[in-house]
Amino acid sequence: MNAPAAAPSDRGVLGILTDLDGVVRHWRRQGASAAEAELGLPPRTLSRYTSSSHSDAAHAGALTWEQWTDGVRERIAADHGTPIAERAVELWSADRGEVNEQMAGLLRRARATGLIVAVLTNNTTVLDADLALHGLDDLFDHVFNSAATGLAKPSPRAYEHALATMGLKPHQVVFTDDSALNADAARSLGMHAHHFREPDGARAFEDYLAALGVTLAAHADDPAPARPLRAAGPPPGHAEHDDHHSLRTRYTATGPDPKAVAARLTATGDAAWALPTGRHTLLAGDPEGRVTRWRLLPPGTDPAHAAGNPEAWMPAPVPPGAEYLPPWTPGTRTEAAAHAAALITEAAAALTRAADTQTGSDPLTAALDLDTARHHLTRLAAMLARRQPRPWPDAPAARYLDAAATTLLTASLQADPTTSAGRARSATALFHLLSSVRRTAALLLDAYSPWPWPDLERRLVPLLATTLAAPDTDALYGVELAATYDEHRPVAPGLAEALRAFAAGTLAGRDVLELGAGTGRITAHLAHTAATYTALETSPAMARRLMARNLPGVRLFVGDALAPPLPDDSTDVVVEHEVLLFTADPLAAADQALRVLRPGGTLVRLLLHAHGEDPAADLDTVYRAAAFHGRPAPLITGKGTDRLVTAHLATCGLPTAESVLAEYTEHTTPARALAALDARAWPYQHQATPAQHTDGMTAAELLARALPEQGQPVRYRLRALTTTKEAR
Numbered sequence: 001m002n003a004p005a006a007a008p009s010d011r012g013v014l015g016i017l018t019d020l021d022g023v024v025r026h027w028r029r030q031g032a033s034a035a036e037a038e039l040g041l042p043p044r045t046l047s048r049y050t051s052s053s054h055s056d057a058a059h060a061g062a063l064t065w066e067q068w069t070d071g072v073r074e075r076i077a078a079d080h081g082t083p084i085a086e087r088a089v090e091l092w093s094a095d096r097g098e099v100n101e102q103m104a105g106l107l108r109r110a111r112a113t114g115l116i117v118a119v120l121t122n123n124t125t126v127l128d129a130d131l132a133l134h135g136l137d138d139l140f141d142h143v144f145n146s147a148a149t150g151l152a153k154p155s156p157r158a159y160e161h162a163l164a165t166m167g168l169k170p171h172q173v174v175f176t177d178d179s180a181l182n183a184d185a186a187r188s189l190g191m192h193a194h195h196f197r198e199p200d201g202a203r204a205f206e207d208y209l210a211a212l213g214v215t216l217a218a219h220a221d222d223p224a225p226a227r228p229l230r231a232a233g234p235p236p237g238h239a240e241h242d243d244h245h246s247l248r249t250r251y252t253a254t255g256p257d258p259k260a261v262a263a264r265l266t267a268t269g270d271a272a273w274a275l276p277t278g279r280h281t282l283l284a285g286d287p288e289g290r291v292t293r294w295r296l297l298p299p300g301t302d303p304a305h306a307a308g309n310p311e312a313w314m315p316a317p318v319p320p321g322a323e324y325l326p327p328w329t330p331g332t333r334t335e336a337a338a339h340a341a342a343l344i345t346e347a348a349a350a351l352t353r354a355a356d357t358q359t360g361s362d363p364l365t366a367a368l369d370l371d372t373a374r375h376h377l378t379r380l381a382a383m384l385a386r387r388q389p390r391p392w393p394d395a396p397a398a399r400y401l402d403a404a405a406t407t408l409l410t411a412s413l414q415a416d417p418t419t420s421a422g423r424a425r426s427a428t429a430l431f432h433l434l435s436s437v438r439r440t441a442a443l444l445l446d447a448y449s450p451w452p453w454p455d456l457e458r459r460l461v462p463l464l465a466t467t468l469a470a471p472d473t474d475a476l477y478g479v480e481l482a483a484t485y486d487e488h489r490p491v492a493p494g495l496a497e498a499l500r501a502f503a504a505g506t507l508a509g510r511d512v513l514e515l516g517a518g519t520g521r522i523t524a525h526l527a528h529t530a531a532t533y534t535a536l537e538t539s540p541a542m543a544r545r546l547m548a549r550n551l552p553g554v555r556l557f558v559g560d561a562l563a564p565p566l567p568d569d570s571t572d573v574v575v576e577h578e579v580l581l582f583t584a585d586p587l588a589a590a591d592q593a594l595r596v597l598r599p600g601g602t603l604v605r606l607l608l609h610a611h612g613e614d615p616a617a618d619l620d621t622v623y624r625a626a627a628f629h630g631r632p633a634p635l636i637t638g639k640g641t642d643r644l645v646t647a648h649l650a651t652c653g654l655p656t657a658e659s660v661l662a663e664y665t666e667h668t669t670p671a672r673a674l675a676a677l678d679a680r681a682w683p684y685q686h687q688a689t690p691a692q693h694t695d696g697m698t699a700a701e702l703l704a705r706a707l708p709e710q711g712q713p714v715r716y717r718l719r720a721l722t723t724t725k726e727a728r
């Protein structure tokens with residue numbers, strides 16, 4: 001047996017850091033191919049379900065291996081059915097790859113030589129079991145798994161953490177990876193980096209080592225004593241949160257090419273490293289190890305795959321339960337307030353810098369400052385809209401943007417940042433959005449930024465484009481919906497009678513506040529008996545329709561249920577008809593209702609639902625399924641809100657009584673239901689593209705042909721949930 005070679009000097013190579021998959025382990029897609037062949041699926045079908053943002057979340061440790069495979073199974077089942085999904089995942093997950101025996105042998109010889117051998121892999125929580133399965137659990141001195149450390153290649157922090165744990169300097173380590181990008185990142189830190197490629201990958205790597213003066217032991221029959229496997233955990237101070245270590249995407253409208261943007265980012269310290277990866281793309285990592293994929297939009301192009309277009313961001317199909325967005329809890333509200341204030345401050349600072357450089361000689365700096373403001377405002381607008389942490393790991397922020405935010409972000413992206421006029425137009429859109437989210441954050445979270453607003457306005461106002469106005473719209477109840485709302489929601493005689501009886505018995509002679517009065521179709525039957533009647537409506541388009549009714553004695557305010565324009569203890573009854581479920585924070589709105597109620601006053605929530613079979617609802621369900629199949633589902637902001645509010649009031653010591661105000665029958669026909677769908681008379685329909693609307697109508701019309709033309713009677717029930725404020 002040959003004696004092991006002497007270890008290199010302290011100034012030479014002392015360690016090898018290697019990738020796992022594609023280097024030490026090969027994936028041939030045998031399990032996926034077998035599943036596709038057996039189940040009759042087109043080649044590479046499974047890749048659609050396994051390679052997505054969910055796999056990134058699994059590599060970041062946000063999902064366990066089991067959670068990831070469950071998600072793959074659910075996504076396949078949604079398209080192909082449960083039996084196929086079960087079998088496909090069984091065959092796919094059973095494939096654990098094959099060991100590259102030549103490379104494994106080389107690494108064993110390296111350890112016999114006395115080198116420290118470690119693996120740096122973007123992997124999942126199943127890694128330890130895989131290493132044991134393949135007999136590789138004694139091959140490495142250190143295992144750096146992104147799912148455990150939260151640090152993924154090509155982030156510099158991933159390499160720096162590995163070096164620190166190995167106790168070596170960059171020039172003392174040779175890194176090899178089948179990704180040229182990962183090798184480039186290691187090289188930028190001073191490591192010897194080798195791009196591993198087959199065939200003869202192990203031989204080529206040994207030649208690379210030899211060129212560095214490293215001679216490996218001829219055999220590994222008598223290796224150095226095996227050192228215990230040590231999986232490296234997160235370094236001190238590292239936050240295990242997907243916002244801090246997942247690969248994020250940022251869409252920008254900078255004009256210059258990726259090389260110029262990369263040079264600017266690194267020169268100014270905005271990025272620790274930046275690598276152009278294509279004609280319009282680059283990767284950049286900040287000093288904290290967060291990696292961002294930049295997609296540069298050529299000036300003047302339609303940013304169809306940028307902020308505000310959920311189809312460009314969402315995985316398909318939509319994960320189960322994605323529609324259900326519960327309101328803020330006190331804990332999330334407190335945490336979110338600090339985050340919101342920070343985002344507002346960062347956006348304001350970026351806009352201020354853009355204003356300062358607007359007249360200067362560095363348009364790229366001004367454009368990137370605008371991009372920075374857009375990035376922070378996108379995150380904040382989405383956070384305020386969704387009112388909770390992501391419903392599944394790595395869900396994209398743009399999924400939650402409302403129509404107003406989308407309009408402003410798109411306008412800011414379409415403006416040409418290489419011209420003074422374009423930068424002014426972009427700044428105008430972002431300033432409108434900042435003003436909006438600043439008010440919303442204060443209203444919803446009681447969050448305030450310390451940024452000096454008069455100074456920001458003083459700098460920006462001279463530069464703002466006067467042709468761009470903030471959109472007069474509401475996320476769900478915009479101008480188009482308001483125009484068709486009343487036509488397709490006539491108040492049935494049975495409902496009108498019940499409302500008038502309720503008003504006579506509960507509202508007569510009292511001071512009343514109605515939350516979310518809309519176009520006034522319900523208000524018209526409630527207001528006539530009250531002593532004073534205040535109608536509050538958040539949508540300007542709906543409020544204009546209400547005002548046009550000229551209802552006597554009705555005082556109208558355009559505002560939010562989170563801030564009723566009434567003093568404390570000033571009204572006798574607060575009434576709402578299925579409005580809280582569309583409120584940004586139903587629990588906070590309920591608290592505000594209690595605030596304005598006098599002691600002994602009542603909060604009344606009116607709920608109207610079909611009681612029995614409703615063919616119109618079936619048509620709506622079919623429309624929704626067809627319009628949003630394989631696409632982002634429409635956001636329903638308040639599913640189950642009545643129960644949540646009742647439970648919240650109970651925790652305040654205020655029980656809720658339920659009563660049935662009326663039951664009545666209304667005759668409906670398929671033609672009437674189709675007309676409402678065709679006119680987009682339901683809020684969720686305005687989240688569908690024209691093509692999606694066509695798909696939905698086609699499916700609904702097909703079902704309608706199978707229903708009786710004369711329709712059928714549907715039984716409706718009007719309920720009242722009444723909560724009384726304690727008398728002092």
